[in-house]
Structure formats: structure tokens, C-alpha cells
Amino acid sequence: QVQLVESGGGLVQAGGSLRLSCAASGRTFSDYAMAWFRQAPGKEREFVAAFSRGGGKTYYSGSVKGRFTISRDNAKNTLYLQMNSLKPEDTAVYYCAADRAPRHTIVVLTTEYDYWGQGTQVTVSS
Helix, strand or coil, rough: CCEEEEEHHEEECCCCEEEEEEEEEECCCHHCCCEEEEECCCCEEEEEECCCCCCCEECCCCCCCEEEEEEECCCEEEEEEECCCCCCCCCCCEEEEEEEECCCCCCCCCCHEEEEEEEEEEEEEC
16 A cells, blocks of 8 residues: 655745655555546545556646646655646646556556545635
């Protein structure tokens, strides 16, 4: 089992930047495919970005591609999400998730992820 704890959320003006972190513990971090999801009030949880287990593959939703960057540091057991050019529609609770997917696989479905953090609030003011 792996435990995930997100941090780095906050209030930022439109056009600003934030970097989220997700600290993992409990199992070998490099054994997991990782991702960021978000959930706005009254909406379903949606995929934001994913990083494969091995191979360095990344994938982004169309709404964040070119503005957000997902990265991972296996030595530090940490996943990151650098968010630039933030928009009010990026306001949501952001969650990191882990899945023991096959190597080099990108996973985008919430139902495929076994482990979730508690979330961190990101609020973008206009």
C-alpha cells in the first residue's frame, strides 16, 4: 500500500503559477504510474496529467496542455505539478493518484487508480 500527501495549493491570481507536490510513502514509488486529477464544486473528478511507471512518458488533458508540467523524482518519492498561466476555470481540489500499471503505460481513468491523496485546494481569482 502507498500513502499520498499533496501540498502546495493556495490562492493565486489569474496568470499566476503554483507548484503542487505529492509525497509518497509505504511502497517503492518508482513501481507506480502516477497522475494528477482535479474536482471542481458540482463536477466530476477529471484527469489532468499522468506520468508512466518507467520510460518517462507523460500525458495531459487538452485543457492544461502547454500550461502544466508533470514530473516525478523517484529518489525523493515525490510527484510534482507545475501550473503556469492559471485560469479561474483551473479552480478545484487537486488530487494525486497511484496505480501499479504496466511499465510505460499512461493511465487516465479514475477507476484504474488504487491510491489517492486527500487533495489540495487551488483557487484562481480573476
